[in-house]
Every structure is written in C-alpha cells, then in structure tokens.
Amino acid sequence: MLGFLLRLLPFWVREPLLIAVGSVLGVRIMYLAVRDHDRVAAGLGVVFLVFTAIRVHAVIRALRARRNPSPTASADGAAVDAAAQPQPQAQAQAQAQAQAQAVTGSRPRPDTPEKEHNAWGQAVAAVAVFGALGAALWVAPRFMPSDDNAPQPASCSGGAHEELPKAYKDTPRPVTGEELCKALNRPDLAKLLGTPEETATTASSTNNTAPLTDGKVAQPEAEVTFDTYTVNVSATYNELSTDQYVKLMKFGDEKDVKTLTVLGRPAVLSSDHTMKLEINLGSGGSGGPVEEGPLARTLSVALDRDDRGGYCDITVWSTSGALPNDSALLNIAEKVLPRIPERPVR
Numbered sequence: 001m002l003g004f005l006l007r008l009l010p011f012w013v014r015e016p017l018l019i020a021v022g023s024v025l026g027v028r029i030m031y032l033a034v035r036d037h038d039r040v041a042a043g044l045g046v047v048f049l050v051f052t053a054i055r056v057h058a059v060i061r062a063l064r065a066r067r068n069p070s071p072t073a074s075a076d077g078a079a080v081d082a083a084a085q086p087q088p089q090a091q092a093q094a095q096a097q098a099q100a101q102a103v104t105g106s107r108p109r110p111d112t113p114e115k116e117h118n119a120w121g122q123a124v125a126a127v128a129v130f131g132a133l134g135a136a137l138w139v140a141p142r143f144m145p146s147d148d149n150a151p152q153p154a155s156c157s158g159g160a161h162e163e164l165p166k167a168y169k170d171t172p173r174p175v176t177g178e179e180l181c182k183a184l185n186r187p188d189l190a191k192l193l194g195t196p197e198e199t200a201t202t203a204s205s206t207n208n209t210a211p212l213t214d215g216k217v218a219q220p221e222a223e224v225t226f227d228t229y230t231v232n233v234s235a236t237y238n239e240l241s242t243d244q245y246v247k248l249m250k251f252g253d254e255k256d257v258k259t260l261t262v263l264g265r266p267a268v269l270s271s272d273h274t275m276k277l278e279i280n281l282g283s284g285g286s287g288g289p290v291e292e293g294p295l296a297r298t299l300s301v302a303l304d305r306d307d308r309g310g311y312c313d314i315t316v317w318s319t320s321g322a323l324p325n326d327s328a329l330l331n332i333a334e335k336v337l338p339r340i341p342e343r344p345v346r
Helices: 002-008 011-036 039-067 073-084 087-104 113-143 177-184 242-249 326-339
Strands: 202-209 218-225 230-236 255-262 265-276 291-302 311-317
Touching: 011 039, 177 202, 177 218, 177 230, 177 326, 242 255, 242 265, 242 291, 255 326, 265 326, 291 326, 311 326
Parallel strands: none
Antiparallel strands: 202 218, 218 230, 230 311, 255 265, 265 291, 291 311
C-alpha cells in the first residue's frame, strides 16, 4: 500500500522524500549501532545509506538531463524531409509550421525555466517537511521515556495504610513513616551519597514506637537501599535533648563523636557498629548468635531549634564497611529536615 502511494507521487516529490527518510533513518541506526556495538543494526544502517545514495544519483542524473536536453529525432527527420522536398512544397510546409507555432507559441515548452523552477520548489518543500520529521524522530528519545529494561527507582512501601499506634495520637504534629520515606527517597539521594550512577533498590517505612518505652514514644522510620549504601532516617519523639544525648554517648561504644549545628539546630555525629543477625530457615529454624555488623555513621539533629527534646537520626552504612564523607550526611539532613515539622512549644 505504501509503495503504491509513493508511485503516485511526482518524481520531484517522491525522490527527495525517499532521500530525506533514508538519510535520517540510516544515520540514526548507524549512531545506535556504534553506541550499542550492534553489528546487525550497523548492517541495516548501511542498507539505508546505500539506498539513499542510489536515489541521490538518480536525482542528479534527472537534473542534468533537464539542463542539457538532446535534440529529438523528430526534429532531425523534419529538417531532412524539408531539404529533400521540392521548393514550392517546402515553402507551403514552412508556412504551415509557422502558423502552427504562432498558434501554440503561448504554451510553455516542457523544459522552460518556469517548469524547472517548479520542480525545484517541490523538491525543496519535500526535503524541508521530511527533514523536520526526521529531526523530530531524532530528538524524540531524549524527551520521551525509554522503553529499555533499565531498572526503575524503588518507591516507598509499607506502613502506608496501617493504623497509627496510640503514641502518634498523643504526640503533637508527629511525622509518619510514609512521610519520612517520601522525604528521604529523593531523585538526587544517590548523588548526595557520592554514587550518582546507582538506583534505589528498596524503599520502606514503618510507624514504630521506641524500644523500652512501653509503646509511649513514637519513632517512625524510613530506609532506602542502594548497591553501595543503605540510608535510614528515624524521628524519636521523647524528652531527651541533644546535650543529654551526647552525655549518654560517652557511656556507650560510639566513636568519633562530634557536635555541630545543622540548620540552626544542635546536632551530633557519631559512629557505632550495626548488628548482624543470621536466621537459618532450614530444619529447626534456629538462628545464629547476634554478631557485630559493619560500622555505621549517624547524624542526630534536634527536632527544633530550642532543643526541647526529641531528635532525628540519619544513619548510613554499607555491607563492605565503607562510609561516605560526613558532608554526605549533612547534605541529606539539609534536604530531609525541612520536610519534618519542628516540635511545637508545649
């Protein structure tokens, strides 16, 4: 059907159209073949380019034929016949030809400049239209979502529709695990960690309460995991100030304790080991002992500028034991903390 429609088009429209489409597709396919190292695509691109070269050659030959028309055999034959005929008959025939030329003189000859200009106009119009179409096809993949099998970033899940514990109802303006997850699972989180090429593999949240508080202290959490790092954010709505929290660290195993200020709030940096728990799902279902896991770096920031109690923990660790610079934790805190309402005055 497409071939039939192309045959119906005039030569000076059909050929520029084939040249424009063939060149755009050929160059595009060759570009993709070089980028993806695909030999099959490279061969297909060569076919399109060769086809385009053949059409260009045909157009050049047609243009040359229009500019340099050869004398027709009928004109030569008429001249020979006129020389061979008797003089009176030749004069009569010459008069008849002169009359015929006078009648048809107003009609344009097939190879007049006007016709050639019209053919050039058709060619230029066809190339312009389909050149614009080819350009649109070229840039479309940059502005449209890709259909490849690239992994998509993980979305927040868990704790979205569960009923909040009573501690959340008793706490003024508490943040939920879902809100924490949305604040943490940012498109630029991997870049903030120093691994911009990575994509989040999991993202989850919970609406827990703090341990050893009999369910009276709200402690929502959110966690986002990458191939290199895992980031955990929690908010603890207790009465513990940052100064008291630093004093407690001195009795624990926290290392590299450093106090500072983040967004006008008192904060502290510390390091501690995570816990490693192995569960055996085989016969008996017993698990191994709790072991010391890789080192984690935590930034704890007060929930309000006056440090009236409560804090937000931002913790980063990796299975390899490597840790990002402290600047990564500070950058994450500057993005996440504005999404957590400050604790109101009681």
